[in-house]
Amino acid sequence: MAALAPPVAAIRVAVRSALTGVPADGPVLVACSGGADSLALAAATAFVAPRLGRTAGLVTVDHGLQPGSAERAAEVARWATGYGLAPVEAVRVTVAGRPGGPEAAARLARYEALAQVARRHGAVALLTGHTRDDQAETVLLALARGAGPRGLAAMPPRRDLDGVPLLRPLLAVGREQTRAACAVLDLKPWDDPHNVDPSYARSRVRSDVLPALVRALGPAVVDNLARTARQLAADNAVLDDLAATALAGSRTAGGGLSVDGLAALAPAVRTRALHAWARELGAPSAALSHRHVAALDALVTAWHGQGAVHLPGALCVVRREGRLVTATS
Template identity: 55%
Template structure:
């Protein structure tokens, strides 16, 4: 008799990712204590159902493929007793046979709001651990439901097609971060934990209406499903993939055409830009602005639209000041970008 269907589903999802990691990854740069240089894959685990199910699947599948498996839990220090919970999660990860297992305590800043600041601190910690061990990949427990929430948030913010593309199955430098569960719903992960008698922790922040994502999860999506019927989550996740395909194609087009509108001084030729389709032109502008020193995470659609008006709505306006102290002005048929 085989495993519970939910357990089989999570293991298959992880197995597929590990096969991909195995074919693309050289031996680990940092061997185990016993000198084993086989690839190391880490799982980021908060103790919630999604990441706990992911950790259990990694622990089961990795040894069968000759891959070492470890775990990381991040203590954000935002709730009373968070250090004790992090220690409990680390003990559970070790009980699965994961090695190494690390608990990392971070200080959450304020930039971009509490959710963004916590995410930035978490990824910085995961990057540091992965670099230290030479890990081939870090698995994250985002599900199809998380993807739907991300798309809905992007739609509400009017952030464009790249935002609608949601989370990628692989992201970060060299595709370090992998999301095996993007094709599975949240209930499958929870059922897998129940079937394996795995204790899980339900983060109260996930139900706190003070957080935007929590309101989307518990208020906006249920209203949409009530009005439109079941299948909204699946449709939004499908929108993410279609949008990602389109955004990738437009990004490739912009990268290919950018040299043709660049001048020797690093500026952009207005006539060449004007001839491009708007979606491609704005991508070229964004690439140039980032290269000039503007932080990608601080650039929004409104910034790029202001620069675009120097091309399409020129009335002699002055320089556009962008994040990172980058100024863009139109001068003699060129866009001049300077950081000062």
């Protein structure tokens, strides 16, 4: 018997590990664009899931942004059905008119569609093909934005997507491994031209910035960036727990938060508590920025009678009688 090719083995092991502990009372779905990463993931899941007594399906999203996109989505769906995946679904989404730039709008539309399909089929998990290279790129983009530890933690291996667990099994697998796996399995991936379009920041990082770092610092830089994200994610989890406890202890009987209670906290804990409180009030996470949290923090630490802090979601917070409260409280 021929030995299993290392790239194929690595991806199958990653999928098996990701599915450990996931309930088996529904299908797992792979989000697949037809690119090498998601195609290799889909093939591995089609192999691994039945051997774990699970059903595995696939969903592909047509963003309608390129000529022939509907045909490509249909081709991915046909391949998946022939490969033994079920259920299989191709979904068309509308990107235009959504908030943010083109990348953000497409991502929002895609994840909304993925969550809807997953819920419709009773999926117990949704798998995406983000790799170690994607993680390294995300860290670099976060650095360029001046993001804090939360942003530098990049993509978590697991998160909730509107009630559906979203898993990223390949965050420790390199992009070169997914391409090698496709070659071994005779899979024909599609290369999205958007991935090399210099009008997109991630494309510039992928084609110019990360290769320059590899040339200057060696190939280990990709894994080191991804490892930095993992380390920061672990630190963030501890800080988030501390912030949750601090937030609970700062609440006042009449509503709002105690200024004195907040002032006694370490800055890193206090700003996280304020960030969590703002989300609790209804501020959308995607629109809540550092400047909003800094303005809330100034109500505690640099009070000089300033007016309300305006948060995304048409929210206002004021300092009143030693408390932070919403303007209508």
